[in-house]
Amino acid sequence: MKGKYEKVAIHSGIIVFLLVTLAPLAIALSTSFKQPGDTSSPLKMFTEFSFESYKTAFFTMNFGTSFLNSLITTFGSVFIIVILASMAAYPLARMRGKLSKFLYILFIAGLVIPGQMVVIPIAQVFDTLNIPSNRFTPMIMFITCSIPFSVFLYTGFMKTVPVEIEESAYLDGANLFTRFFKIVFPLLSPATVSVVITQGIWIWNDYFYPLIFVSKQAEMSLPVTMLNFLGDKENPAQWSVLFAACILCAIPLIIAFALLQKHFVSGISSGAVKG
Amino acid sequence: MESNKEIKLGFEKQSMLKKPLRSKKEKSLVMNNRLFLFVIPALLIFSAFWIWPFLKLFTFSVTDFNGFNQNYNHVGLSNYQSIFKSGILTTSIKNTLIYTVLLVVLGNILALILAMALNSKIKGMGFYRSAAYIPALFSAIVIGFIWSYVYMPQSGMIPSIMNMLGLDGSNFNILGDYKNALYGITVVDIWKNIGQTMIIYLAGLQMIDDSLLESASMDGCNSFQLIRYIKLPLLAPSITINIILSVINGLKAFDYPFIMTNGGPGDSTNTLMFSIYKMAFTEQQFGKAAAFSVVSFIVIIIITALLLVVMNKKESEME
Numbered sequence: 001m002k003g004k005y006e007k008v009a010i011h012s013g014i015i016v017f018l019l020v021t022l023a024p025l026a027i028a029l030s031t032s033f034k035q036p037g038d039t040s041s042p043l044k045m046f047t048e049f050s051f052e053s054y055k056t057a058f059f060t061m062n063f064g065t066s067f068l069n070s071l072i073t074t075f076g077s078v079f080i081i082v083i084l085a086s087m088a089a090y091p092l093a094r095m096r097g098k099l100s101k102f103l104y105i106l107f108i109a110g111l112v113i114p115g116q117m118v119v120i121p122i123a124q125v126f127d128t129l130n131i132p133s134n135r136f137t138p139m140i141m142f143i144t145c146s147i148p149f150s151v152f153l154y155t156g157f158m159k160t161v162p163v164e165i166e167e168s169a170y171l172d173g174a175n176l177f178t179r180f181f182k183i184v185f186p187l188l189s190p191a192t193v194s195v196v197i198t199q200g201i202w203i204w205n206d207y208f209y210p211l212i213f214v215s216k217q218a219e220m221s222l223p224v225t226m227l228n229f230l231g232d233k234e235n236p237a238q239w240s241v242l243f244a245a246c247i248l249c250a251i252p253l254i255i256a257f258a259l260l261q262k263h264f265v266s267g268i269s270s271g272a273v274k275g
Numbered sequence: 276m277e278s279n280k281e282i283k284l285g286f287e288k289q290s291m292l293k294k295p296l297r298s299k300k301e302k303s304l305v306m307n308n309r310l311f312l313f314v315i316p317a318l319l320i321f322s323a324f325w326i327w328p329f330l331k332l333f334t335f336s337v338t339d340f341n342g343f344n345q346n347y348n349h350v351g352l353s354n355y356q357s358i359f360k361s362g363i364l365t366t367s368i369k370n371t372l373i374y375t376v377l378l379v380v381l382g383n384i385l386a387l388i389l390a391m392a393l394n395s396k397i398k399g400m401g402f403y404r405s406a407a408y409i410p411a412l413f414s415a416i417v418i419g420f421i422w423s424y425v426y427m428p429q430s431g432m433i434p435s436i437m438n439m440l441g442l443d444g445s446n447f448n449i450l451g452d453y454k455n456a457l458y459g460i461t462v463v464d465i466w467k468n469i470g471q472t473m474i475i476y477l478a479g480l481q482m483i484d485d486s487l488l489e490s491a492s493m494d495g496c497n498s499f500q501l502i503r504y505i506k507l508p509l510l511a512p513s514i515t516i517n518i519i520l521s522v523i524n525g526l527k528a529f530d531y532p533f534i535m536t537n538g539g540p541g542d543s544t545n546t547l548m549f550s551i552y553k554m555a556f557t558e559q560q561f562g563k564a565a566a567f568s569v570v571s572f573i574v575i576i577i578i579t580a581l582l583l584v585v586m587n588k589k590e591s592e593m594e
Contacts, residue, residue: 010395014403017389021466022406024425025413027432042424043435088317091310103314110325112575114527116548117568120342120561121328121335129323144324147317163306176309205414208529223414233423236430243424246417253412261405268471269478 032057032244037237057245061225062217067252069135070221074204077142078196081150084143085195086188089154090180094163104155110148115141119212126213135219138209146199157191158184190270197267204253222249332572335565342561354566364567366542367550368574374461374546375525375578382465382472382521383514389469390476391502404477408470415467419534422463426450426535450536453543460531460544468524472517479513480506511590522582526575547571 030045036053057063092104122141131137161184169179207223214220229245232238257264336354340347358364393404410418425432428448437444449459483506491505507514529548536544538553545553551571554564 007395007397010392010397011399014389014392017392018403018406021469022409024421024432025409028421028424041430041435042432043439084317084320087313090313092314094306095308095310099311103318106326107317107321110321111523112526112579113325113329113572114529114548114575116527116529116552116555117332117572118325118328120555120564121331122324124331125323125328140320140324144320147321147325151317176312180313201412205416207414207416223416226414226416226420229420233420234427239424242420246413246420249417250413254409257405257408257412264408265404265474265478268474 028243028246031240032247034240036241038240039237042239053240053244054248056241057229057248060228060241061222061245061248062220063222063225063248065218066220066222066225069219070204070223070252073135073139073142073210073221074200076136077139077146077203078200080139080143081146081199082192082195085147085150086154086185086192087180088147088151089158090184092151092155093158104151107148107151110145111152115145115208119209123212133213133215135214135221137213138206138221141209141213142199142203142206146195146203150195150199153194154188154191157188161187190266193263194267194270197264201253222252225249332565332568335562336569337566338562339560340562340565341559342555343559347562350562354563355570357563358567358570363542363545363550364570367545367547367571370457370544371526371528371546371548373457374464374528375522377458377461378464378468378525378528379518379521382468383517385465386469386472386517387476387510387514390473390480391506393473394477394480404474407473410467411470413467415530416534418463418467419531422466422531423450423535426459451540453540456536456540456543460535463531463535464524464528468521472521475517476510476513479510483509515586515590518586519582522578526578547574 027042027045030047031042032053033046033050034040034048034053035050036056038048040047088103088107092100092107126133126137126140131140165183165187166179169183174183205223207221207226210221210224211227214224217225226245226249229238229242232242337349337351338347339350339354389407393400393407413421426449428434428451429445431447433449434444434447437447449455452459488501488505491501496504527548528546529552532538532544532546532549533552538545538549547567548571551564551567554567555561
């Protein structure tokens, strides 16, 4: 169909675009393999392969513990969001009335409130409810902030699940909870993938709530430990360590993306197309 | 009881058989108000940790609360007065609007072009698509660090490359430049989001029926006409969602002023959210920050509402 020249043009256009956009990441990667204190220009790429900088970064950011903290908070939050949001979407998608419309708009409206505005009143609510400050505290905020988008997604998707399936289950004697968890929920798996991927990426990468609500070094998640390197930003001698830390922080998600690429792509796009 | 239930079920079975394709408006027997039990857990959490704190903003906005000390006084509308007087509000609104418009316009145009290129049926596209998506996987904090190096005067990536190309890179200092710092951080956000925006456009493009494009090109449509009259109208839903996502992103802009510029130089990269953060945490004037939040919220609501009205109109026009 397409001419040879057109193909070459598209290829080269894309390659130039990618080279330009990915250059900062490539330079960060190559510099991370240099020795700490190496002041040679980062533009001289892949001249050295030393893991010294990684060693330093690994210990400074307390990688093992903070990785585990990130893992627990991300998986824990996503798991709870999936259950809460899919349940909440059930009446919103199935009931037609003022109440369900009101609740739907209430949830969606939450999307436009930024966390920076409400974080101090939230800290007060935590105080009143005697919620302690530890590695699990940010999970409350992750779950809360994910509710609007997830409910929106599940509601849109649930409307495409035919009511007749539930009606026949009802005739077979299935009660409300069995019907939802055994019949409706499994049919929502594309929406679940979408919620897990989009909210998972956001939660894994978020530094704001952990920064506010976690104070002990040992309870911090990966992105927050990056703040230990804030001083290295201006010092070229420390860039190899700083970039090693950047790569260490990003690598878990990149591996997840490499393994689950199809789910990532469908998760990100299906939410948007359905909505 | 047993027989009663059977009769009921039998009755419903019959009615279902009679009218298998009943209208959507009709109430289903299965869907009763007990369904609303399912919304309670999410609603409780959402109200306690989002709606309630949000409403508290209004009460704090008329106090001199510093964020910690619970003995605070009511100060009337003085917080609002000082915000409007100091000029920080206008600057923040202006900065946020510039940031948002650039993010929406440039980000979407670039992502759309990229998606169209990546939609060609050519070998290697899978790899290119993944590569283009990679920046979206990085945490804003990591991206802030990497781009601080890119922009750094003297030894950063851009000045070094300028020197290599024989240009004078020694004067390059975009983040230290009052006029250009805002554009500098906007570029970073565009760069981060392009992959995700591209994936949404790509999914939209892949839903377009190939035979439609083929018959149009047989009827003599050139590539530009194919894009203008077939692809873009069919992409309307993807365009809508991407624009809404970018606008929300832009209005909430906080990460890069926070990580890269600290709002400076001067107040040139102070966005609405960064100003709120600075007032609440650095200056410890939470009352003032709350008043600022209330005003920011009104601004955000007005922009979002306008956007939704325009989008609805446009989308229905295109269909």
